Amino acid sequence: MPEALVAAIGAARRGDRVAAPIVGGAARAGAGEPVRNPATGAVVGQVIEADRAAVADAVAAARAAHGNWSLAGGAFRAERLERAADLLEEHDALFLGLAIDEAGKTLVDAIAEVREAVDFLRYYAGQARADFTYPVALPGPTGERNELMLEGKGVFVCISPWNFPLAIFLGQVAAALAAGNSVLAKPAEQTPLIAHAAVELLLEAGIPGDVLHYLPGRGETVGAALTGNPDIIGVAFTGSTEVARAINRGLALRDGPIATLIAETGGANAMIVDSTALPEQVARDAVASAFQSAGQRCSALRLLCVQEDVADTMIAMVAGAMAELNVGEPALLSTDVGPIIDDEAQAKIAAYVAEARAAGRVIAQAQRTDLPAGGHFVPPVVIRLDHVTDLKREIFGPVLHVATWKGGELDALIDAINASGYGLTLGVHTRIDGVAAHIAARAQVGNVYVNRNQIGAIVGSQPFGGRGLSGTGPKAGGPHYLHRFAEEKTISTDIT
Ligand code: NAD
Numbered sequence: 001m002p003e004a005l006v007a008a009i010g011a012a013r014r015g016d017r018v019a020a021p022i023v024g025g026a027a028r029a030g031a032g033e034p035v036r037n038p039a040t041g042a043v044v045g046q047v048i049e050a051d052r053a054a055v056a057d058a059v060a061a062a063r064a065a066h067g068n069w070s071l072a073g074g075a076f077r078a079e080r081l082e083r084a085a086d087l088l089e090e091h092d093a094l095f096l097g098l099a100i101d102e103a104g105k106t107l108v109d110a111i112a113e114v115r116e117a118v119d120f121l122r123y124y125a126g127q128a129r130a131d132f133t134y135p136v137a138l139p140g141p142t143g144e145r146n147e148l149m150l151e152g153k154g155v156f157v158c159i160s161p162w163n164f165p166l167a168i169f170l171g172q173v174a175a176a177l178a179a180g181n182s183v184l185a186k187p188a189e190q191t192p193l194i195a196h197a198a199v200e201l202l203l204e205a206g207i208p209g210d211v212l213h214y215l216p217g218r219g220e221t222v223g224a225a226l227t228g229n230p231d232i233i234g235v236a237f238t239g240s241t242e243v244a245r246a247i248n249r250g251l252a253l254r255d256g257p258i259a260t261l262i263a264e265t266g267g268a269n270a271m272i273v274d275s276t277a278l279p280e281q282v283a284r285d286a287v288a289s290a291f292q293s294a295g296q297r298c299s300a301l302r303l304l305c306v307q308e309d310v311a312d313t314m315i316a317m318v319a320g321a322m323a324e325l326n327v328g329e330p331a332l333l334s335t336d337v338g339p340i341i342d343d344e345a346q347a348k349i350a351a352y353v354a355e356a357r358a359a360g361r362v363i364a365q366a367q368r369t370d371l372p373a374g375g376h377f378v379p380p381v382v383i384r385l386d387h388v389t390d391l392k393r394e395i396f397g398p399v400l401h402v403a404t405w406k407g408g409e410l411d412a413l414i415d416a417i418n419a420s421g422y423g424l425t426l427g428v429h430t431r432i433d434g435v436a437a438h439i440a441a442r443a444q445v446g447n448v449y450v451n452r453n454q455i456g457a458i459v460g461s462q463p464f465g466g467r468g469l470s471g472t473g474p475k476a477g478g479p480h481y482l483h484r485f486a487e488e489k490t491i492s493t494d495i496t
Pocket of ligand 1: 160189222238267299424470
């Protein structure tokens with residue numbers, strides 16, 4: 001890595017930043033609360049929670065601003081989002097430093113995160129230019145001109161998780177803006193600083209201050225106040241299934257127009273491995289999928305399902321590959337597995353692992369190596385299950401479950417995986433093409449990965465998103481995403 005970038009990241013890691021609400025382009029004052037580095041517990045900045053007045057002012061301003069922003073056209077909005085992408089590339093060191101300090105991202109993950117955020121900005125800008133600039137002419141009766149317009153819906157609330165504190169935050173906000181909405185952006189409690197820097201960057205790029213507002217705070221206060229407001233028209237939410245359900249209930253009960261909910265939620269992702277799979281490849285892919293980002297990815301592999309006759313070899317190889325992972329200081333290029341986001345999450349995962357250990361189900365656990373003091377770490381672990389249906393919920397950490405299945409029972413296995421109700425990702429390792437195609441067709445998931453690492457979403461070429469308990473669709477980074485943020489209008493004109 002270039003030394004200049006290393007130095008710039010170091011300089012960006014200052015610890016004195018304040019994430020204050022930004023309403024109408026101006027910062028709001030208030031009492032700050034510390035934001036902590038999950039790898040060390042050190043204070044890396046302060047956050048000021050948006051109060052009721054900030055929420056009310058932001059909603060009113062966003063509502064008033066929406067019409068002009070939508071009428072300004074896709075090309076006008078695209079230009080600003082593209083400028084934001086340029087600025088993000090120019091200031092990447094700041095964002096890399098914040099992703100490491102605030103979210104505990106490893107350097108490798110942080111670089112991917114910034115790249116993805118840039119890609120989202122450019123991709124949605126391109127779509128705004130193409131789809132939202134001119135009306136589309138439709139075929140119709142002679143003597144009539146029929147056109148279809150796309151317009152912003154109104155005021156959108158964007159609520160994001162901490163595990164992709166820049167890419168998902170900016171992806172949702174950029175999509176809502178590109179489609180012509182004004183936006184109330186609420187980041188996760190744990191990662192307000194990087195989101196604050198992203199909003200400052202969008203404002204600098206020319207997004208009007210009355211169109212985009214930054215409202216940090218807790219989900220049950222600020223998040224609930226935003227999603228319960230009768231003047232909002234839609235919510236783009238990424239986070240847990242439980243919170244998506246709570247938001248859905250709240251939207252149904254409130255006054256005002258029928259709102260759109262775009263939810264991208266959790267997963268209980270399985271990988272099916274048959275006896276023709278290559279053991280080295282399975283071990284490499286399973287370990288990367290389960291433990292990269294300390295398993296704190298919605299797409300992460302949770303359940304490895306291995307055909308019985310090759311199970312001993314495969315599981316031993318997976319455990320061996322896991323043992324080689326470097327767990328520790330995320331800023332080092334050599335680190336594979338960084339910290340768990342906070343002490344509460346760490347305690348929950350540690351209790352789950354302790355219970356499995358007491359039941360004799362822990363097959364292997366990586367060693368704690370040279371860990372920074374004061375941080376929240378859980379060494380990667382492999383846990384045996386009797387049956388695939390024993391995994392009932394998402395365990396959001398570096399925990400891989402393994403279960404076996406008998407040859408001849410493939411369809412029953414796929415149906416059992418489907419029965420979890422989650423539908424995010426599925427991995428398949430087989431050397432028989434027909435088997436891979438059969439599994440992909442029968443699986444009730446949004447993304448299938450064949451003979452490769454099971455995580456990954458590439459803007460524009462691997463659109464990502466789940467179904468069932470894992471989300472409402474459409475797929476982020478795909479050709480249809482922006483349309484869910486928009487209204488269609490048909491204009492029919494007599495031209496005789
Ligand atoms: P979370 O559900 O706890 O929080 C997500 C956001 O919702 C936060 O900003 C939080 O403040 C807010 N929130 C909480 N309660 C709220 C309420 N009552 N009203 C409104 N907002 C509220 O999730 P998290 O711990 O931040 O993130 C991890 C989860 O996100 C995992 O389940 C993971 O699978 C999921 N995730 C899914 C995807 C995907 O694309 N499907 C991507 C990343 C993360």
